[in-house]
Amino acid sequence: MEQSNYSIRITPHRCAGCYRCVRACGTGAITVRGNRASIAQQECTRCGTCQKACPHGMISVRDDVDAVRRMLKTSDEVFASLDPMWAGEFAGIAPQRIIEALKLLGFSGVGETLLGQVKYDEAAQEQLRRNPRLAISTTCPVVVRLIRHHYPDLAVRLLPLAHPAVLHSRMIRRWKGQGVKVVYITPCVAAKTNPDEISELDAVITFDELRRWMREDGVEFDLIPGNGSYRFEPGEVDYSGQGSADDAASCFSYSGMPAIREILEQSDKSQLTGGREPVLLELFGCTGGCAGAQASQENPGTTIFKTLASQHYYRERKPENPVCKLPFIPTVASYPAEPAERFQVAASQIEAALASIGKFTERDMHNCNGCGYETCRDFARALCIGRAEPEMCLSYTRALAQKKFGALLRRMPSGVMLADEGLRVVEANRNMAQLLGPQAEQLYDAAPGMKGADLHKLVPFAALLQQVLDSGEEIAEQDVRLKGKLLHVSVFTVEAHKLVGVMVSNLMLRGVQSDEMIHRTRQVIRENLETVQQIACLLGENASRTEAILNSIVTAADDARQD
DSSP states (O other), rough: OTTSSSSEEEEEOOSSSSHHHHHOOTTEEEEEEEEEEEEOGGGGGOOHHHHHOOTOOEEOEEEEEEEEHHHHOOOSOOOEETTTTTHHHTTTTEEEEEEEHHHTOOOEEEEEEEHHHHHHHHHHHHHHHHSEEEEEEEEEEHHHHHHHOOGGGGGBBBBBOHHHHHHHHHHHHHOTTOOOOOEEEESSSOOHHHHHHHSSSSSSEEHHHHHHHHHHHHHOOOOOOOOTTTSSSSSSOOOTOOOSSTTSSSSEEEEEHHHHHHHHHSOOOOHOOOOOOOEEEEEEEEETTTGOOOTSSSSSSOOHHHHHHHHHHHOOOOOOOOOOOOOOOOOOOOOOOOOGGGOOOHHHHHHHHHHHTTTSSSSOOOOOOOOOSSSSSHHHHHHHHHHHHHHHHHHHHHHHHHHHHHHHHHHOOSSSEEEEETBBBEEEEEHHEEEEEEHHHHHHHSSOOOOOOOHHHHHHTTTHHHHHHHHHSSEEEEEEEEETEEEEEEEEEEEEEEEEEEEEEEEEEEHHHHHHHHHHHHHHHHHHHHHHHHHHHHHHHHHHHHHHHHHHHHHHHHHHHHH
C-alpha cells in the first residue's frame, strides 16, 4: 500500500479494470496487482496525467496547505517564492494585491521565483560558453525525472544547475538568514517532493491549493484594494529584454510528453553527441509549458491565455523598485542516472512472458493497447518486473474464458446452449445436439458447437426463447415433449435482449428424473409454506382488528349503561 505522504498516490480500492491510468502513464510507472493499482514512486515523473485520466477520482495529489499553516504557526519567518506564471494564473491582479493576500495568510515576505530564473539563465549561458555542447535544461522536474529514470544514457546532457526555485531559496537565505522557511507557490505538481527526497524548499503548494486556502480563510481579491506599500522583496528584476541561453546557444523548446519522447527517441547517439555547437533543449512535460500544468485546473483560462497574460505583464511592467542585484550563490546540482527497473529485464524473460499469455509469433502481437501498454512487448516487460497481471491482456483473457467455457460445456451432463437475439446458436455442447435429435447431431458434426444454426427450425421451444429475449426476464421454464422424450427447458438471460442461455434436461432418465422430482417437491413445499405464512399473517391482522372492534363496542355499551 502506498504511503499517504507521497506527492501523487492512488487511493487503495478495487480497480475497475479500465487501465486508463496505465495508458496515460508514458513511463510504465503504474503497477496493477490483485486488481489494485499503485504507483512505482521511484520511476514516476509526477506529471499528473494519471490523475486527470482516472474516471473514478481515485488518484490524488498531496495537499500541503495544512503543513504550511503549521509552519506559519511554528516558524518566525516564512517566505513565499511566487512562480512567474502567477501573472497568467491571476491575470488582472496587481502585484500589490497578490502580495497583500499572501501576507494576510501569514507569510512574512513575498519574492519572485523569477530572480532564480535569471540566475539560472546566466549560469546556463556561462556553462555553454565554456563547454559548447548539446545540453538539456533542468527547469522542468518532470523532464529531469524522465531522463534520469527512463533515458539514463542522456543524463549526462542535463545541465548541472539547480531548479530556479531552489536558486531563489538560496538567495532568500543569503538575504534573510539560514533559519528562514521558503514555500514555493507554483502551477507545477511535479515540484512537490516525496518524503525520501531532500529538498532546499521547505514546502510546495500549487495555485489551486492557494485558491482553496484563500477561500477557506476568507481572503478574497474583491476585498483587497491593494496597498501601494507592498513590494516584492528585496525588489524586482527587469526581465523584458532577457532570454534564456540564446546569447550563448541555439535554443529549442518542446512541450508535452509525446513530443519530448519523440525528440529523445528519434535522436540517435551520433546526433546527440556530435558537434561542438552549443545547443540547449528546453523541454517541458506539460503541453504548453508551465501554463498547461496539471495542478492549475481551477482557473478556466486556456493555456495560451495564461501564457500571453504572463508574457504581456513582464514585457510591459516597469520595476518600481531599483533593479535587484542578484547575490553570488552556488548554482550547481547533480542529476545522476538511475535506470528504471524495466532496463534490467533480459530478452529471454520477455519471450517467456509473451509465451505465458499465448503470444509466440509476431502475428500474435496485437498491440491493441487494451492493457494500457503501447505494445505487447512493453506489457511482457511489465509482467517480468511484477507491474502487471496476465489477466490485463484482453486477447489472453478472452482465449482463457473461451477454453474454460468450452471445457465446462463438454463436461456438463445436460444440454447447454447460447443463443443470440436472432435465435441463432452461438455455442452448444454435444449433449444438446443429442437431445434435439439426429438433425441437430448432423449439424454439430458438420460445425462443432452448431454455431449459426437457426433455432426457429431446430427446436419446439423457440417461442420461450423469444419471450425471454423480448422481456429480459431472469429465467423462464417449460416442459416439452420431443420425439418420445420429456424435456425440461430452462431459459435464462445472459445479456438482456441480446443473449440467452438454454439448459435442457431429459426427465425420462432415472437420475435426472429423481433429481428433478426432489427439486419440484421441495419447490411445492416451499410455496405451500409461503402460502401458510401469508394466511397466518392475514388471520393475525384480522383477529387484531376484530378484537379492537369488539372492545370498542363493549366500551360504548358500558358508557350507555352508566348514563
